[in-house]
Ligand SMILES: NC(=O)C1=CN([C@@H]2O[C@H](COP(=O)(O)OP(=O)(O)OC[C@H]3O[C@@H](n4cnc5c(N)ncnc54)[C@H](OP(=O)(O)O)[C@@H]3O)[C@@H](O)[C@H]2O)C=CC1
């Protein structure tokens with residue numbers, strides 16, 4: 001299904017910051033006419049302003065003319081203030097898709113009505129270059145056709161995966177939603193370590209970025225597992241082995257640290273869901 005077909009009845013984007021803009025860029029790239037997009041955001045960026053979308057224009061009131069899709073991309077903390085203006089589109093023809101972390105389907109059903117088709121989604125920021133991954137799950141009202149439409153719309157910014165249970169969303173947020181930040185921090189730390197070993201800062205950063213980008217591409221494209229790819233780098237008693245003995249330390253190494261980091265993000269997502 002083409003994104004431009006899905007957008008035929010219009011898309012309203014509530015919140016057009018980093019994530020909303022990444023999605024908007026993906027849709028426009030895929031041929032969605034800007035005139036079919038309503039952006040609701042108090043401070044749209046210069047980029048959003050020059051796209052030609054309708055900005056802070058009242059949505060049509062007439063039944064049948066309301067946007068077919070509302071995509072919610074405000075911070076969870078702003079939801080109480082932002083969402084009520086769209087309440088009248090609940091319990092109707094409009095499909096709601098939310099990318100907000102830690103805002104449960106039940107919260108939307110309370111605000112919009114239990115008969116509203118709702119898709120909860122968790123994307124990540126590589127969406128800005130069309131390389132995101134978004135996990136999705138629908139409420140009981142959402143039909144296969146609704147989920148397929150949401151899936152196709154979110155594929156404009158990368159891969160999608162469908163979840164079996166909403167409860168999985170907290171761990172998904174901890175792994176892929178927040179995950180890009182861990183990788184960016186890895187780049188920072190790798191470059192800083194290179195500098196500490198005497199490399200100039202810009203050279204260390206270039207090496208670190210290209211290494212992470214290249215290893216990521218290889219992990220996605222190669223037939224071998226990441227474990228085998230790691231083994232392929234590691235010569236017996238060589239340099240990599242020396243580093244991995246530090247990184248794989250059971251108590252203080254990378255796996256233990258990552259376990260704690262992902263648990264912290266997952267728990268924060270659960271806390272946000274409780275409100
Ligand atoms: N960034 C990320 O990596 C990811 C974010 N998410 C989720 O995406 C959502 C958006 O995050 P992100 O794009 O990073 O945040 P941003 O702050 O970049 O974007 C949110 C936008 O909403 C605007 N806004 C604030 N109040 C209102 C309102 N009342 N009505 C309409 N718009 C409003 C903000 O304007 P202003 O700046 O002027 O306040 C801003 O432009 C969040 O719920 C987050 O959990 C999900 C996955 C990954």
Ligand SMILES: O=C(O)[C@@H]1CCC=N1
Pocket residue numbers: 101173177178
């Ligand atoms: O930090 C956050 O809360 C959001 C959700 C996932 C990534 N950013």
